[in-house]
Amino acid sequence: MPTTAKPATDAVVAPGKGRGRRAARASGDDRERAILETAERLLEERPLSEISVDDLAKGAGISRPSFYFYFPSKDAVVLTIVDRLVAAAAGSREEALATLAQGEPRAGLRRGLEDLYAAFRARRAVTLAAAELRMTNPEARELWAEVMEGWVADVTAVIESERAKGAAPPGPPAREMATALVQMNERVQYAAFAGESPALEEDRVLDVLVDIWLRAIYGTADPG
Amino acid sequence: MPTTAKPATDAVVAPGKGRGRRAARASGDDRERAILETAERLLEERPLSEISVDDLAKGAGISRPSFYFYFPSKDAVVLTIVDRLVAAAAGSREEALATLAQGEPRAGLRRGLEDLYAAFRARRAVTLAAAELRMTNPEARELWAEVMEGWVADVTAVIESERAKGAAPPGPPAREMATALVQMNERVQYAAFAGESPALEEDRVLDVLVDIWLRAIYGTADPG
């Protein structure tokens, strides 16, 4: 069963609360949505650091002070968006894990990583903004840490189970290996999304990652 | 032979030029050094985003406008420091490569990764600042891209050579594999330096990374 980590998060991850408006229920919901949509739209054009509160307010058809009625800061807007993306991705994960554990490792692993990759790739602007925000915002760091923690725990369990079954040879502590592999995925995917200069082509990312995972875990790219 | 990439970099990487003062040679060298030292010192206390030009100026015993006589911006200061760190690390790389190619893969690889790891670990504050700066500063992005490019090229060459020798089995294109592995190292090391929550202990980083590299390249953790 996938680990969900500290309960302190619930307030943070909850849909419209905590990060959102102060109370409200009236037509101002439209404005809140307009702000979120403006943010997503602008993030596809330029990095978070080049978007101001005023840009978001103008984009949503309100003044800058009005913006603060809906969100306490620019960061809060992005965190709300990232919350939702992460929640959506979490859905994929559950599914992926089921597929993975039993049956053929290669196909299973690929399907698992595929769903995650697809989820973030489909919202690359948000993914990149999350990474940017993580550098300066402790809340963003915390949120992402929990996401990573979940994946690492899952992968650790899979590795241990495969080793117990005798399907995978022994090696470094499963959790350490899982941590490195999950972090590799994060970095490789980010580089591909950002179009960095040494980076994998977007349609090569999965092939290469799956191959390295299999070799790392099973000692061969084609385990039986 | 290690690749050094585009020559456009020379201006950027050159020690006291381009990024440094406008002309000068007199005693103001002290002030320039004082600024650089202040920056390094403050970076050990708090992230780059929480350090202002005024902090650097005060730390160097000058006023804020005077700061601009020596550096065009806060970013330029950090870039100068990173330039130097990167240049120092490049020294290790040359050495490392020689050790690596011939002899026992495991020991060779470990020594190679070790030097790099040690170089960045010894200046972790600068390393973290470089990562932070990379998010918002194109010049920093460029500089780091070149560094990564160099490593990827070297590792690609090693993998191809081992495959040609028959020491390593075939697999995904060497360059793709090298890219993923180098990016994994970057991310895992960063997480360890930053003390992220799912992260390897600092004294476990090398063991785990070497193991994954060996399995990825040779199909076994104990080639030879």
Next chain:
DNA sequence: GAACTGTATCAACACCGTGTCGAGTGGGTC
């Protein structure tokens, strides 16, 4: 329909960080 309550709005303000301009100052040199 008047008084009240809570949502929603924004002009004006206080604040902070950046980068520039222009008026200096003081040591070296011809």
Next chain:
DNA sequence: GACCCACTCGACACGGTGTTGATACAGTTC
């Protein structure tokens, strides 16, 4: 002693953030 040139900094303009207080307007509630 006139002149440079490295060097310094007060004062400014600008742009971003977040807050305050006055106001408008929509529903109750009596």
